Amino acid sequence: MADVVQYKLERMVEELEDLEKRGIFSRREIAEIVKQRRKFEYRLKRPSPLKEDYLSYIDYEKSVDALRVLRKMNKEEEGKKKRRVSDYAGVARIVEIYRLASNRFKGDIHLWFQYLEFCRLKRNGHMKKVLAQVLRFHPKVPGVWIYAASWEFDHNFNAAAARALMQSGLRSCPTSEALWVEYLRMELTYLNKLSARRAELGEGVGTLVRHQPDPEEKQWREENKELFMPIGGENEDYKELDVQNEELKQKMDIFREKGFNILQTVYKCAVEALPSSFSLRAQFLEILETTNLANSENMQTEILADMKIEFSKEPGYWDWLAKYEGTGSKSAHEAIKVYDEALKTIPSSTMFDLYIKFLMDIIGRTGNRQISRLSDLSDSDIDPVSHVLMVFEKAESMQCITENLACQHVSFLLELGRLDDARDLAEKFCNGELSEAVNMWVLRLSIEMKRLTTPSKADFSLVFYLLQNPLRKIAVSKAESLWLMGLNYFSNQKQYFDKLVEISLSSLIRDGGSDDGFSLSSAIVNFVLQRNGIQNARDMYKRFLSLPRPGLAFYRNCIEMELNLASSAGGKAHLVETRQLYEAALSTYDQDESLWQDYHSMESKMGTSETTAAVHWRARKTLKGNATLLT
Structure with missing residues (x-):
């Protein structure tokens, strides 16, 4: 290995002497360059060199060559245009490193393209050879054929070769x-x-x-046709x-x-x-x-x-066709005709969603939702607001309404300022086919809450009555936004907050706790901790821990809460509670390595050497020697 590296360095002597002779690099800088090149050459001679080794070497050589070019421009005397060995040795070395890298990592197409781009920029005459190699190794990559044909067409101006390459590419791909x-x-x-x-x-x-043609120029030419006619009429010259x-x-x-x-x-x-x-x-x-x-x-x-x-059965085709018909000199009215035809062909919620999105984009371009006419719908006078509402109603009548479309409908009415209509529509959806749509319930409840600026006891009772219906029916994992909305709204109303806790207990008995993601019991405990302190929070989480399946996420939340209090207050009571929580969690999730790791980490920081060793021994015994993360 050392002999090969020394041989390569000796071949650089002529180049380095020329650089020193011309004053481009000093002897000290040349010594540093040799030191770096020796380091890179030894990396490449390892049994298994990495791609990063080659790329680092290339980047270093590029920076050296760029510095050489810059200093040469400042030092070169006028009239001396003969190329010397140091002018091309750097590029030749980079090409050689690219060749070695591509031979070792033949399947790395990104590396090949870097190689090609370098050859194209430097114009060193290696482009055809490298293109032939990459086409041989990657005949199934269309981008390679396109790159090769583009180079022949744009650089060599050889249309016949470019055509042959593209046709060969089409046969391969x-x-x-x-x-x-x-x-x-x-x-x-x-x-x-x-x-x-x-x-x-x-x-x-x-x-x-x-x-x-520019429409204004075309109009001007039509209005001034006489300016382009012969003054003396048609004669022989004009004929x-x-x-x-x-x-x-x-x-x-x-x-x-x-x-x-x-x-x-x-x-x-x-x-x-x-x-x-x-x-x-x-x-x-x-x-x-x-x-x-x-x-x-x-x-x-x-x-x-x-x-x-x-593609008449695909919604994407109709959406494209409508936008195609509505571009350029064609009016948006033609696009609306296409969407109406699409609804007759494939009446689906996806098609309605695309139709409404198109209309919303048109209305958004006007900058005002309250407009009465659209200027670009020149073929017909259409009220855009009424048209959007008509499409929403049509989706409902054709039983293509979805939760997303229903929420868009209600939100559109709210933006128009029609609060009562939005409220009635949301109530209709929630009491009908979308009775388990979480987003629709959130929208309906937000309308009710905003309407009640200074809620009375009757108002709180009404909102709670509306809220409890979906909470009892919808699974906890799907109703996260509803639960958080209710807990926030009733956080200062003890009567209704306690009722929400009772509903949550029955829901968690039915659905079980969550091992990851949203944890309802954790959210309630956090609310209680912020409002009533640690003792009430402990009483609350012990109620949830008594349920059949509290969930790993809830255990972790309680442990984190106790650890934060233990680190800030420094009391042993919090450490005792934390250990009890870990033991309770491990009784169910004893094969969870991360839980054992957290337990061991906690004992190593806050416990004694005996308790730390005990946790480590139990973890290795339970995990059958796989407790590699415990350090």
Whole structure:
């Protein structure tokens, strides 16, 4: 190992001498560079070098080379342009390290791309060789074929090689959407370059890029048509010009026809390879819209028809189609028509949710929910607020209402300031099909609580009556927000707080405690601790501990509470209570390693050596020697 490292360092002598001779690095700096390189070389010669070793070496060499270039720019005399050994030795060394790393970690595609990017930036002539290697090792990665074709097309200006690479990639990865889309883009880009070249030579009339005229410019041209007409009427010169323009137009039509044939061929092959891909067709349609091709409208109609046949049962298709119809010069009214058609085809809650989200986005763009008309719905006068409410009602009538849609409906009414309507609707949902919807109950109770600014005893009784119904029916694990809302609201009302505790006891007997996540008993104990002190909190948690399954989360909460008090007050009573809690928890969860670890840690910090050793011995005996975490 040492001989190999020494040999590599000796090969650097010429480069280092040149750097010192030119005054780029001092002798002391060169000694430090040699020291660092020796360290990195020994790392690479280990039996199993890590990828980080190679990358650290590369980063160091890049920083050294960057410093060399900077100092060379400051020291180099004018007229001296001959490259010397130190000018290219750093890049060659980095390439060699990349080669070693890629040979050892052939499956790391990210490393290969770093290698390729370095070769592309430095233009050191290794690009083709590295591309051939990565294509050999990763023929099933579409990004590699796209990268290679892009380099041939943009850097070498070799369209034939780029085309061959893309076609080879499509044979290796026929189900890659990105490859099909990029192949089409490349072919159309090449055709567009040919058309632009003809136009520069005076043999064409433009490119294949579709021109989007400015509406104001278009209107001005229509209003001032006479400015673009010949002053003396048509004469022979203008007739000859028209003939020339017609010939140029015919040549342009040839390019447009070729572009259409390419798109049609690639589209058919791509659909055969990916018959169930919706995004592929959408991307092809996007390319078609931005390109000026012959028969583009017919092709657009064909693609849309295929998409409707294949994906008419998917809500995502209708949502995309509605947004597609509502963009550009098309009105949002067309999008609403699409959503209405979608509801007839697939009446589902997902479709209603997408429809309402679209309408909300339109209303949000106006900046005011109280508007009476939308300016962009030019084809028809539509009251957006009424339309959204109509869609909500339609979802309910078609039995597609969900908890999310119902909450959106109530919240929308609240934003409109229709408090009574929102309250009645929430009551209707809670008493009907959404009687166990937690979020709807939270919304209804929040409406009632906000309405009662200075609640009386009757008001407290009404809110408690509403609250107890879902608390008794819904599982504790699902009703976390309801319980917290009730405990907060009645925290200063002892009568109703005690009733909530009784309901919680019966609910926990039915559902059991939680081992992780939300713990109702822990929340109640914490409320009691803040309001009435530690003694009442102890009495409360002992009531919950007497239940059949208190839950590990509750044990941990009580232990944490006692430990906090023991560390702050320093009393032995808290330590005794903490030990009793650990013992009670371990009687049920004796195979929980983390619980034993916490117990052992507590004894090592607050107990004696005897109690610590006893816990350690019991843990090893119970866990059968697996108490490796006890240190």
